[in-house]
Amino acid sequence: MFDAYSHYVAYGATDQQTARDLLGSYDGLLVPGTVAAFQREGTGGFVLTLSATAAAPEYVIDSRFPLFQQALLAPKKSHEALALLLDDPSLISGYAPSPAAFTHERTQRIVSAWVDFNRGYRTDVRRKFNKYAERLGEPVEPADIRGPHRILVPYTISTGPADDWWRVSAQMLDQARQLDPSCLRVIATETPTQLNALLEQVDDEHLVIWVSGLEELVLPADQLATYARTVRAAAERGQQTFALYGGFFHVLLGGLGLRGASHGIGYGEYRSWIELPTSGPPPARYYLRRVHRYVSQELAYQLYMRDRTLVECNCDECNGQPPIALDYHELMKHSVRARAEEIEAWSRLDPITAAELLETEHTAWERVVPNLGLPPFLRPQAERSYEHLLRWAHALRLAAS
Ligand SMILES: [Zn+2]
Structure with missing residues (x-):
């Protein structure tokens, strides 16, 4: 542990x-x-x-x-x-x-x-x-x-x-x-x-x-x-x-x-102690590795169709297939495999290096996403999908100083 x-x-x-x-x-x-x-x-x-x-x-x-x-x-x-x-x-x-x-x-x-x-x-x-x-x-x-x-x-x-x-x-x-x-x-x-x-x-x-x-x-x-x-x-x-x-x-x-x-597996990055009346299996969502969060399968697919480098994954579940090809169970497994690789690549980075990588990634998405011609109903979700990267970078810089 x-x-x-x-x-x-x-x-x-x-x-x-x-x-x-x-x-x-x-x-x-x-x-x-x-x-x-x-x-x-x-x-x-x-x-x-x-x-x-x-x-x-x-x-x-x-x-x-x-x-x-x-x-x-x-x-x-x-x-x-x-x-x-x-x-x-x-x-x-x-x-x-x-x-x-x-x-x-x-x-x-x-x-x-x-x-x-x-x-x-x-x-x-x-x-x-x-x-x-x-x-x-x-x-x-x-x-x-x-x-x-x-x-x-x-x-x-x-x-x-x-x-x-x-x-x-x-x-x-x-x-x-x-x-x-x-x-x-x-x-x-x-x-x-x-x-x-x-x-x-x-x-x-x-x-x-x-x-x-x-x-x-x-x-x-x-x-x-x-x-x-x-x-x-x-x-x-x-x-x-x-x-x-x-x-x-x-x-x-x-x-x-x-x-x-x-x-x-397949849900939340946090938990609250107050019990809510509803709970059930997590929704089918796609873990988007480059921004380290879940997004809808629809958004992941539309991104994939326009620029594969944003979404591509070669884990045992995805093998380069589009996100829409994964069934519920595969989506869950993909998310855990992605986390295992993230731990391998990121958990030992010093905070300033990690912050720089997050900022670089944020810049890349900011340049690309508005010009993809995404359907209007997906644009707000697409823009929200990477904005946290800057906040995380900022938090790491504050904590390291
Ligand atoms: Zn995968």
């Missing part, structure tokens, strides 16, 4: 085939606690058989605990399953709880259940092993099954050192470390400034970080720079950080000391 730059992908129940086909193109799986709890045997059987392959991807289970900091008026089955797994069905409530509701005794029970679940993961779901082993098309032995790479301690969204929710987080960490000293702390906040303040409070060598709602493609350069400086300051203090959710901007942060990040 803290190797050169660890490439994790978030596991969703619909991603099994993708995760299997891409073995070797990523380093680890981030399994949401909700999915692990609700599809306990299916997820466990799948993740465990993968862990026994030659590629042996790591995995960790995210407690998704901030779910329970909010009112859950229409809880999903997976929310209920996770609360039950944590031995505390009252975590599901129509009211947002106060931090005071999380007494020592209560968090002790939650943390014990979580650590037990992680420790037992290897042996719990053996029954499904054969079914998933067959699908792999590669011989795997139950003896090679691995447990979670590290136990991620349940955490809360906290706004700073004086926030009572931070006290709850710290309490759960202490309790988990009593049971397993190697447990990893997760620090989750709503802004980069809050993250910085909390990182300064702790002396962990390895940390998992998350700024809720950090929209890489949208945030102004100064806010991205604050985040980048936070990562850099942590690295300079000797703290190795891994981001729970992040897109290409997080790959760039490798040059400032970030040790890895996890991303969803």
Whole structure:
């Protein structure tokens, strides 16, 4: 998880085939606690058989605990399953709880259940092993099954050192470390400034970080720079950080000391802690490598028809075909393969070099795109597709200075 730059992908129940086909193109799986709890045997059987392959991807289970900091008026089955797994069905409530509701005794029970679940993961779901082993098309032995790479301690969204929710987080960490000293702390906040303040409070060598709602493609350069400086300051203090959710901007942060990040397959570069009523599989979109973001398949195709150099990809899915030729599953795989190559090419660049490359790319697109004769309805989308490159470059320059 803290190797050169660890490439994790978030596991969703619909991603099994993708995760299997891409073995070797990523380093680890981030399994949401909700999915692990609700599809306990299916997820466990799948993740465990993968862990026994030659590629042996790591995995960790995210407690998704901030779910329970909010009112859950229409809880999903997976929310209920996770609360039950944590031995505390009252975590599901129509009211947002106060931090005071999380007494020592209560968090002790939650943390014990979580650590037990992680420790037992290897042996719990053996029954499904054969079914998933067959699908792999590669011989795997139950003896090679691995447990979670590290136990991620349940955490809360906290706004700073004086926030009572931070006290709850710290309490759960202490309790988990009593049971397993190697447990990893997760620090989750709503802004980069809050993250910085909390990182300064702790002396962990390895940390998992998350700024809720950090929209890489949208945030102004100064806010991205604050985040980048936070990562850099942590690295300079000797703290190795891994981001729970992040897109290409997080790959760039490798040059400032970030040790890895996890991303969803085919969707988002960020995640918010507030639960939204709708969710489902990600839309079919095309990951446009030269601008490091998803665009509609329609736009990708129109660009391809006019100037192939803007879109061309020679990954195993694309083989130079037009973006429109990829089916949903291939679009997803293309995006993960692209990220793996991006990590290879970008995660070790010093920030100034990376900024220069982004600026050069921005200039190229600015020159070419307005003159392509794109259909009018696609022009605004086309122009939006590269404007973030300058903001990212600016943020890197600010953070490096
Ligand atoms: Zn491709």
